[in-house]
Structures are given as C-alpha cells and as structure tokens.
Amino acid sequence: MAKILLIDDDEKLGGLLGNYLRRFDMELVAATHPADGLEKLRTEKPDLVILDVMLPDQDGFEVCRRIRKSSAVPIIMLTARGDVTDRIVGLELGADDYLPKPFEPRELVARIQNVLRRSSSQPGGDGxxxxxxxxxxxxxxxxxxxxxxxxxxxxxxxxxxxxxxxxxxxxxxxxxxxxxxxxxxxxxxxxxxxxxxxxxxxxxxxxxxxxxxxxxxxxxxxxxxxxxxx
Structure with a gap:
C-alpha cells in the first residue's frame, strides 16, 4: 500500500481524499501546517507528497524547497491559482507534477499512479x-x-x-x-x-x-x- 502525505490546511479535503484513496490501495497521512508536514515526512516516510501552494506561515514553494534539500520523494503540487508561472516555479523547485484546484479526485489518483510509476524507473545508485x-x-x-x-x-x-x-x-x-x-x-x-x-x-x-x-x-x-x- 502506497503511503501518501498531504500537506494542505484544508481539513475537509484531507478527510475526503483519505476515504477516496483507500479505494486505490493508498494510505493518506494529512498535515495542515508546514512544520507538521515536514515532521511527518521524516517520521512517516511517505512514498509521495501532495503539497498545496497556499499554506499558513510559509508557502508551498518554500516547503518544496526545504523537502528537496534532504529528500527525493515525489511531489505533486496543488494550487487554486491558475498562473502558469506558479506551475513553472514549482517544477523548477523539484516538483514532479502540478494540479490546479478544483480537481477531480480520479485525476489526482491517475497523477499519483503516474508519478509513482515514473519514480520507480529512475536511475539506480549507479546513475x-x-x-x-x-x-x-x-x-x-x-x-x-x-x-x-x-x-x-x-x-x-x-x-x-x-x-x-x-x-x-x-x-x-x-x-x-x-x-x-x-x-x-x-x-x-x-x-x-x-x-x-x-x-x-x-x-x-x-x-x-x-x-x-x-x-x-x-x-x-x-x-x-x-x-x-x-
């Protein structure tokens, strides 16, 4: 079962996604604050992170930057803003995919599966x-x-x-x-x-x-x- 970490201050979204992802053999761990999300990244060791751009205290871009300093875990970024510049910035910081809100849960699942499949095909330790x-x-x-x-x-x-x-x-x-x-x-x-x-x-x-x-x-x-x- 793949473990997915959601860092998003929308508690309702976390509840809905948790129930939905279980249908696809995925376990959701949710964090509503960046600090909690970074701690759960360390303790839960998720297979993938879903990261919202709009977060309290620091935005998702900064959280993405901090994650990439110590981890290569796949990241899908979410945003309610449709600015193409945001998408490019996220990808340049190391995000693996980008999904604008609102979105269909099935599309998110498809993107999660695709990113996980891609990450499993990355170079081994020999590069x-x-x-x-x-x-x-x-x-x-x-x-x-x-x-x-x-x-x-x-x-x-x-x-x-x-x-x-x-x-x-x-x-x-x-x-x-x-x-x-x-x-x-x-x-x-x-x-x-x-x-x-x-x-x-x-x-x-x-x-x-x-x-x-x-x-x-x-x-x-x-x-x-x-x-x-x-």
Whole structure:
C-alpha cells in the first residue's frame, strides 16, 4: 500500500481524499501546517507528497524547497491559482507534477499512479537508466546504443534523458519546451519536432516503427523502450 502525505490546511479535503484513496490501495497521512508536514515526512516516510501552494506561515514553494534539500520523494503540487508561472516555479523547485484546484479526485489518483510509476524507473545508485539495447549514464551525461557510444548534442542528450526517465508519460511540445528552455532559450515549438527527428536518427528509430520514441498523434511524444532484462 502506497503511503501518501498531504500537506494542505484544508481539513475537509484531507478527510475526503483519505476515504477516496483507500479505494486505490493508498494510505493518506494529512498535515495542515508546514512544520507538521515536514515532521511527518521524516517520521512517516511517505512514498509521495501532495503539497498545496497556499499554506499558513510559509508557502508551498518554500516547503518544496526545504523537502528537496534532504529528500527525493515525489511531489505533486496543488494550487487554486491558475498562473502558469506558479506551475513553472514549482517544477523548477523539484516538483514532479502540478494540479490546479478544483480537481477531480480520479485525476489526482491517475497523477499519483503516474508519478509513482515514473519514480520507480529512475536511475539506480549507479546513475544508470537501462533499457533493451540502450543505456543512459545520468552522471556522465552519456548514452550507449547496443553497446556503442552515442554522439549526442547537449539538447539531444537532455531530451533522451527526459523521455527515458519518464517511460509511458506523454510529453507535449510545451512540456518539452518547459523542461529544456533553460538549456536553450531560443527553443521553440517547431524545433522540438526537429530535435526529436535528429535524436531518432541517431537511435536508429523511426516514427512508423518506434523502438524508443513514439509519436502520440495530437498529443506529443512518449518513451516506449523495453525494460532491460535483470
């Protein structure tokens, strides 16, 4: 059973979510104050944190920053504010996902499941992402295809690492732009398609028969590489 820590001053929300999440084999631990939330993070050791932006004494961004100083626990941030800037700030501080209020509980469950699935696919202690025929070294920032080094540009490597770290997640062009913008401020929507095309070429991949990167028409791109055999 996954343990979820909710840090939100809305006690009613905590009660409703607690009952709902149990239907999906999840246990909710709730905290209505940042200090209590940080203490429960230490004592309860949750699998994921749901963190509201609007909190008493200090906002959720500061709490996220404090969590990231000592923990890599997945974080989903909630906010009643629809400002895109808030979402970007949260993601830059290390949040794994962002959900605006009000939301449907089933959508939150889907996001929790997705984030937990992604986190279980993160590199091991050796910093390696391993898939059938593909190995990505996140510490050396390099990759090997069928045992041979791949000559990738910085942008190509960053895109590959982004997709391979989140298998199954569909990234829209805007998602990719938000993730890679700090590397190349001139990156724009159409250039994402060009970047994907270049990366596919080096991976020996095609849009029609994808081995690693699949186009989800009308939505974006997703990583479909097969898990390496143990």
């Amino acid at each position: 390696l992402l391993r898939y059938a025929g593909l190995e990505i070294d996140t510490e050396k920032r390099s990759a090997r295809l069928d045992g041979k080094p791949l000559e990738l540009t910085t942008m190509e490597y960053q895109l590959l690492a982004l997709l391979a770290s989140n298998p199954g997640r569909v990234f829209s062009r805007d998602d990719v732009l938000n993730e890679l913008r700090g590397i190349d401020a001139q990156l724009f929507s159409r250039s994402v398609d060009i970047l994907v095309s270049r990366l596919r070429s080096k991976l020996g991949d095609t849009a029609r028969q994808p081995r690693f990167i699949k186009t989800v028409w009308g939505s974006g791109y997703t990583f479909v590489g097969e898990a390496a055999e143990a």
